[in-house]
Every structure is written in C-alpha cells, then in structure tokens.
Amino acid sequence: MLFTNSPFKERLSHRYKNKLPAVDIFVCTADPKLEPPSLVFNTVLSVMSYNYPPNKLSVFLSDDDGSELTFYALLEASSFSKHWIPFCKKFMVEPRSPEAYFAELHSENDINYDQERFAVKKLYEEMKNQIESALELGKVPEDIRKHHKGFLEWNPKIAKQDHQSIVQIIIDGRDTGAVDDDGCQLLTLVYMAREKRPQWPHHFKAGAMNALIRVSSEISNAPIILNLDCDMYANNADTIREALCFFMDEAKGQEIAYVQFPLYFDNITKNNLYSNSLIVICEIEHVGIGGYGAAMYIGTGCFHRRESLSGMCFKDHRGKLKVEPTKQVQKTVNELEEAAKVLAGCNYELDT
Ligand SMILES: O=c1ccn([C@@H]2O[C@H](COP(=O)(O)OP(=O)(O)O[C@H]3O[C@H](CO)[C@@H](O)[C@H](O)[C@H]3O)[C@@H](O)[C@H]2O)c(=O)[nH]1
Numbered sequence: 185m186l187f188t189n190s191p192f193k194e195r196l197s198h199r200y201k202n203k204l205p206a207v208d209i210f211v212c213t214a215d216p217k218l219e220p221p222s223l224v225f226n227t228v229l230s231v232m233s234y235n236y237p238p239n240k241l242s243v244f245l246s247d248d249d250g251s252e253l254t255f256y257a258l259l260e261a262s263s264f265s266k267h268w269i270p271f272c273k274k275f276m277v278e279p280r281s282p283e284a285y286f287a288e289l290h291s292e293n294d295i296n297y298d299q300e301r302f303a304v305k306k307l308y309e310e311m312k313n314q315i316e317s318a319l320e321l322g323k324v325p326e327d328i329r330k331h332h333k334g335f336l337e338w339n340p341k342i343a344k345q346d347h348q349s350i351v352q353i354i355i356d357g358r359d360t361g362a363v364d365d366d367g368c369q370l371l372t373l374v375y376m377a378r379e380k381r382p383q384w385p386h387h388f389k390a391g392a393m394n395a396l397i398r399v400s401s402e403i404s405n406a407p408i409i410l411n412l413d414c415d416m417y418a419n420n421a422d423t424i425r426e427a428l429c430f431f432m433d434e435a436k437g438q439e440i441a442y443v444q445f446p447l448y449f450d451n452i453t454k455n456n457l458y459s460n461s462l463i464v465i466c467e468i469e470h471v472g473i474g475g476y477g478a479a480m481y482i483g484t485g486c487f488h489r490r491e492s493l494s495g496m497c498f499k500d501h502r503g504k505l506k507v508e509p510t511k512q513v514q515k516t517v518n519e520l521e522e523a524a525k526v527l528a529g530c531n532y533e534l535d536t
C-alpha cells in the first residue's frame with residue numbers, strides 16, 4: 185500500500201493563529217572548500233525567510249571547520265536578510281534561496297516587482313562577490329574584521345581540528361531594534377564552532393548535532409528542531425506549518441517523534457546516471473513505509489520533537505507542545521554566549 189500525506193496547513197494557521205510552538209533550525213557545514221560559504225549563505229537565507237513568527241524562530245549554523253570565512257558569510261547573510269525577507273514576503277517569492285530564485289526567469293508585468301527584484305538581485309550579487317573574493321584571498325579583509333567582535337575569536341593559533349568553542353549570537357531576536365527594512369522583527373541567528381582537540385573524537389555530523397542540541401537549549405530551547413545539511417535549501421516557505429500539522433494533530437500528534445520531508449535535487453545528470461535523485465527512496469520506499477504509519481529518517485530535511493532526541497518516550501509525556509516563546513529572557517547576549525561555549529566543549533559528553 186502506498187501512502188502520501190497532504191496536511192491542511194491553512195486550517196492549522198486559522199485555528200492556532202500565532203499560538204504555534206517555537207522552532208530551532210540547525211544547519212551543518214564542515215568544509216568551506218567543498219561547501220563554499222556562498223552555498224551555506226543561501227541555505228541559511230532560505231530558512232530565515234520561512235513564513236513563521238520570527239519571535240518563535242532561531243537559526244543555528246554549526247561550522248565544523250571553524251572557519252572565519254564561513255562566519256563572515258553568515259554576517260553578510262544577516263545584513264542581506266533585512267532586504268531579502270521583506271522582498272520574499274511582499275511578492276510571495278519561491279524558492280527562498282536567492283541563488284535558486286534568481287536562476288529562474290520571473291516576469292510579473294509589475295513595475296514595482298521588476299524594480300525591487302533588480303535592486304535585491306544587485307545587492308545579492310555584490311554580497312556574493314565580496315564573500316567569494318575573501319575566499320580567494322583566503323582570509324577576511326582587515327577593514328571588515330574590525331567591524332565585528334566575533335572575529336577576535338580567530339587568532340593565528342586556531343586550526344581546524346584544534347580550537348576553543350566559538351558561539352556568536354549574530355542577531356538577537358529578543359532585541360526590538362533587530363528589524364528588517366519593513367520594520368519587522370528579525371529572528372535569532374547564531375554561529376557555532378564546537379571545540380575541537382586532536383585527542384578527542386568529534387563524531388562528525390552526529391557530534392555537531394549533539395552540540396547544537398545543547399547550545400540551542402541554552403539560547404532558545406524550542407520544542408521542535410529542523411536539521412538541514414548546508415547544501416539543501418527550503419523549497420517551500422510554509423514547510424514548518426506542514427510539519428506542525430502532524431505534531432499538533434489532536435488525536436495522534438503525541439505519537440509523532442519526527443516528520444521527514446522528501447529530498448529533491450537540482451543539477452541531476454541526464455538520465456540520472458548515478459541514481460542521485462533518490463527516486464527509489466523518496467517516491468517508493470517512503471510512501472510504502474507510510475502505509476504502515478511510519479517514516480524513515482534520512483538525516484536532513486527532518487523535524488524532530490526536541491524531547492524525542494533527549495531520550496523521552498511519548499508514553500511518558502502526554503502534554504501538549506509548549507506554544508509560548510522559549511527564548512531566554514534573563515541573560516544578556518554575552519552571558520548566553522559564555523554559557524553556550526561550555527556546552528559546545530569537546531569533553532562535555534565524557535562519562536555521560
Ligand atoms: O565532521 C563533519 C562532517 C560532516 N558534517 C555535515 O554533515 C552533513 C552531511 O555530510 P555529507 O558529507 O554531505 O554526507 P552525505 O552523504 O551527503 O549526507 C547524507 O548522509 C548523512 C549520514 O551518512 C546524513 O547525516 C546527511 O544528513 C545526509 O544528507 C553536511 O552538512 C556536512 O557539512 C559536519 O557537520 N561535520
């Protein structure tokens with residue numbers, strides 16, 4: 185039996201309005217040569233512009249290379265988001281990765297749209313060129329470095345596998361002054377490079393995910409988590425609401441630990457020679473397993489209940505998802521960063 189689910193997200197929005205749970209989004213990257221910062225920049229922007237209340241949204245980038253170039257790209261993404269998010273919302277842009285969007289031809293026969301698209305595209309290209317020239321240079325130019333305290337973390341002693349933990353809250357979503365060009369509140373945006381030491385195994389992406397779970401619990405602690413590899417972008421601005429239709433289902437929602445979205449790929453070779461479009465997995469196996477009311481975890485593009493990752497069984501907990509904002513209110517940015525750095529330490533899991 186093949187089984188597909190089609191949630192009614194309009195009903196969810198109508199019923200709950202803004203009474204929706206907070207969501208933390210984790211993006212993982214590991215190598216600025218294989219995964220260029222301009223690619224990571226696009227993934228982050230696609231999730232920053234989801235149609236979702238920004239006071240309930242936090243985006244965390246985990247950089248396992250601990251590269252100041254990736255940190256720099258995230259800073260640029262935070263500036264560009266102030267133009268990109270209002271543009272997306274005004275013209276209901278899809279998809280919300282600028283690179284993917286601008287690669288398509290768009291014509292709305294609307295002079296306002298054409299003008300704004302031209303202006304935003306120009307800004308995007310300028311930012312991309314700046315990031316790429318820093319990459320060619322192999323470092324961030326001095327005049328840029330002095331504009332953000334975060335760059336002080338990068339000293340000549342830092343090496344990919346040997347450095348302290350770095351946590352920088354680039355946008356503090358609690359700050360009412362953190363707004364986009366339309367004056368709308370921005371979400372929280374965090375850069376994290378967990379501590380790496382040669383004598384400690386780092387466990388690759390799994391290690392990064394564990395550190396992200398701990399660091400986000402200090403800063404925003406949302407009950408729902410989305411994890412995304414840095415070479416994936418969100419191709420639908422309402423994805424969060426679709427996932428919530430499952431988690432918030434009044435009859436069965438408590439039994440759902442995670443909601444996995446299928447993956448689709450751009451740039452597939454002619455005839456899909458290497459089978460890299462995952463047709464068998466996404467179009468046959470998923471819908472087949474769906475017939476048993478189950479789903480496979482693919483490792484990216486998946487929403488989890490935080491508590492299901494923290495070892496809690498649904499039978500032990502039948503409460504509803506918390507819908508109040510969860511961001512820390514007492515601590516300053518500096519206090520949050522210092523506390524989070526401890527949680528991103530490489531020996532945190534010792535004897536656990
Ligand atoms: O030390 C590391 C190594 C990798 N990554 C990240 O993990 C993700 C997946 O790594 P990749 O080398 O791209 O592996 P893939 O085979 O493409 O990934 C698939 O398979 C992995 C499990 O093998 C899953 O974790 C991924 O989500 C899934 O997309 C990428 O975002 C990497 O940046 C880290 O954060 N730290």
Ligand SMILES: [Mn+2]
Binds near residue numbers: 413415
């Ligand atoms: Mn990959």
